[in-house]
Amino acid sequence: MKVDKHLFRALAQFWNLAYSCFTFGKVDLVPRIEEYMALLRCSKIQVDRAYSRAKGDSKCISWKSLKDLSLAHLDTKKRVDVFALSIYSLVIFPKALGHVDEAVTDLFDRLDKRVTPVPAILVETFSSLNACRKAGEGRFIGCAQLLLAWFHSHF
Template sequence: MSEQRITARIKQKGECKCILWRNLRDLILAHPDMKKRVDVFALSIYGLILFPRALGHVDEAVTNLFDRLSKGVTPVPAILAESFRSLNACIRSREGRFVGCAQLLLVWFHSHFWKMDKISYRVFSDNYSPLKEIATTPKRDDVSEENWVALLQNLQEEDIEWRAPWLVPSEILFRCGSFDWVPLLRIWGAICYAPLLVLRQYGSRQFIPATHGLEQCEFSYKGDNY
């Protein structure tokens, strides 16, 4: 797609500039180069599922991230930061909804809330992958939204397996230099995260890490030349 054609199709949605999904869909169906068709399809998944910003649109910030993947840049910190920020925003405002990759959140639910499947333990191997397991599990259509609400509202501490059993403890990164917390750079800003929280996943010593000054380090990118 030429730069002129893209510019003509860019729409302003709130604070972000987006391109309509149907424009990308037309490109996927009609482009003569199969590799580019697959690339645009993958970009659409990033924009619509992993980093949703406006319904039915793909944010141009996502295209910048996607362009860097071929250079070996990992999207994992951005996905973690967006999920962390969205959940934080819901908790602080006591309203709103989770904006992020709901599929990854569902994988976490199935991995840690053992009462969902009425199984008190699972056997994990060294090559176990929760993503592969959820991908091969037949999708259930009989679980209503009301059932999900009831399940989450009635969770007790003993219903949750905080430690991820497939993680094999080795060296654990819990500090960046002399800092107990670090900013995770997102595609729309940054949010602070305490790596010490990772110790909970490994079933190590439980304590609340120092969080003084966390909020002061959060920011959103503003302006075209930020």
């Protein structure tokens, strides 16, 4: 899904920092775990085994490092895994331009164990929206495509 920057900017204007929800007139809306699970088609993943990240400073991995690793690895399956991790990281947990969050490697490893990433994705969405609103500007660091898909599902 292509991100409509104008729609996204308009959507961010309705983010209520105090209540961590979108406020449209007298209606409050917020993405829920169940909605994100449906949008990500995670219904087969065990809901009681949710992935959560440890708080604190996280490190970044450059996209170039992941790209070099995926091209140079001798094991084809590992190459595909690193490539999938790279794409997943860039879409779901972008850290900064050209970098991905190191914590996503742990999340990606746990997906095979049927652990749902949805709560972590939802937290990233709220944290990023709160940071943008608090600063009055800034770049949304989260899965904009997923947030817009959720928005489109309601309107």
